[in-house]
Amino acid sequence: MSTQEHTVTYIHRDDIGARMGMWLFLFTELLLFGGMFILYSIYRFTYPDVFHLAAKELNTIIGAFNTAILLTSSLTMALSIAAIQRNQKSLSIFLQFITIVLALGFMVNKYFEWGAKFSHGIYPGSDVLLSKPAGEIIFFGLYYVMTGLHGIHVIIGIVLIAIMMRFTSKGIIKSDSYVKLETIGLYWHLVDIIWIFLFPLFYLIT
Amino acid sequence: MEKKQEKYLDNSHSYGNYILVWLALMALTAVTVAVAGINLGGLTVATALIIASVKAYLVLTIFMHLKSESKIFRVFVAVALIFLLVSFILLFSDYSFIVRN
Numbered sequence: 001m002s003t004q005e006h007t008v009t010y011i012h013r014d015d016i017g018a019r020m021g022m023w024l025f026l027f028t029e030l031l032l033f034g035g036m037f038i039l040y041s042i043y044r045f046t047y048p049d050v051f052h053l054a055a056k057e058l059n060t061i062i063g064a065f066n067t068a069i070l071l072t073s074s075l076t077m078a079l080s081i082a083a084i085q086r087n088q089k090s091l092s093i094f095l096q097f098i099t100i101v102l103a104l105g106f107m108v109n110k111y112f113e114w115g116a117k118f119s120h121g122i123y124p125g126s127d128v129l130l131s132k133p134a135g136e137i138i139f140f141g142l143y144y145v146m147t148g149l150h151g152i153h154v155i156i157g158i159v160l161i162a163i164m165m166r167f168t169s170k171g172i173i174k175s176d177s178y179v180k181l182e183t184i185g186l187y188w189h190l191v192d193i194i195w196i197f198l199f200p201l202f203y204l205i206t
Numbered sequence: 207m208e209k210k211q212e213k214y215l216d217n218s219h220s221y222g223n224y225i226l227v228w229l230a231l232m233a234l235t236a237v238t239v240a241v242a243g244i245n246l247g248g249l250t251v252a253t254a255l256i257i258a259s260v261k262a263y264l265v266l267t268i269f270m271h272l273k274s275e276s277k278i279f280r281v282f283v284a285v286a287l288i289f290l291l292v293s294f295i296l297l298f299s300d301y302s303f304i305v306r307n
Contacts, residue, residue: 042298060239064239077269079221
C-alpha cells in the first residue's frame with residue numbers, strides 16, 4: 001500500500017489476505033469432501049455391481065438439470081463481480097439475485113428428488129432400504145450424506161449471497177471495494193466444483 | 207489505482223470471457239452425460255473424472271480468478287491439491303494391501 005498518505009480517512013485494507021483466508025478455508029472443505037470421496041471409492045470398489053444397479057434408481061435428468069443450474073449460478077456470480085468492478089451497481093445486485101434464484105431452484109429440485117426417494121421408502125434406516133443388500137444401503141447412505149452436506153453448503157451460500165446483496169445496495173460493496181463479494185464468490189464456485197464431481201459419481205454410473 | 211482498474215477490465219474479467227467458459231462447462235456436461243451412455247468398461251470412471259477435472263480447472267482458473275491472481279495463490283492451490291492426491295494414493299495403496307491379504 002504505497003498510497004498511504006497523511007490523511008485521517010486512511011483505512012487499512014488487505015484484499016489479498018482476505019482472499020487467501022477464504023482459500024485456506026476452502027482447502028479444509030476440500031479435505032472434508034475428500035474424505036467422503038475416499039469412502040465412496042473404497043465402497044464402490046468393494047460393491048461394483050450393487051453400486052451399478054443402485055445408481056440406476058437415481059434420476060439422471062434431474063441430476064443433469066441441477067448441474068446446469070449450478071454452473072449457470074456460478075456464471076452469474078462471476079458476472080456480478082465483473083459488474084461491480086465496472087461500477088454497474090444495479091446490474092451486480094440483479095446478477096446476485098439471479099444467483100440466489102438459481103440456488104433456490106437447485107434446492108427445490110433436490111426436494112422433489114429426495115421426496116420421490118422417500119415415497120419409495122428409500123431413506124436412511126427405512127425398512128425397505130434395510131432389506132436391500134449391504135452395498136445398496138451404503139450407496140444410499142453415501143448419496144444422502146454427500147448430497148445432503150452439499151445441499152447444506154448451498155443453503156449457507158444462499159444466505160451469504162443475500163447478505164452480499166444487502167451490502168451492495170447499501171454501498172458497503174462498491175466498485176473500489178468488493179473483496180467481500182469476491183470471497184463469497186470463491187465459496188460459491190467451490191460448491192459448484194464439488195457438485196461437478198458428485199454428479200458423474202452418483203448419477204452416471206453405467 | 208488506475209492501472210489496477212485497467213487490469214480488471216482486461217480479457218480474463220470480461221463478460222464475454224465468462225460466458226464462453228460457461229458455454230464450455232455446459233458442453234462438457236452434455237458430453238459427460240452422453241459418454242455415460244456408452245459402455246467403455248474400465249474407462250468409464252476415468253472418462254467421467256477427466257471431464258470433471260477439466261470443468262473444475264476452468265472454474266478454478268477463470269471463475270475463481272486463479273489465472274489473474276498473483277502467483278502465490280496458484281502455489282497454494284497446487285500444494286493443497288498435491289497433498290489431497292498424496293493422501294488418496296497412500297490410502298488406496300494401503301487398502302489394496304488389506305484386500306490382497
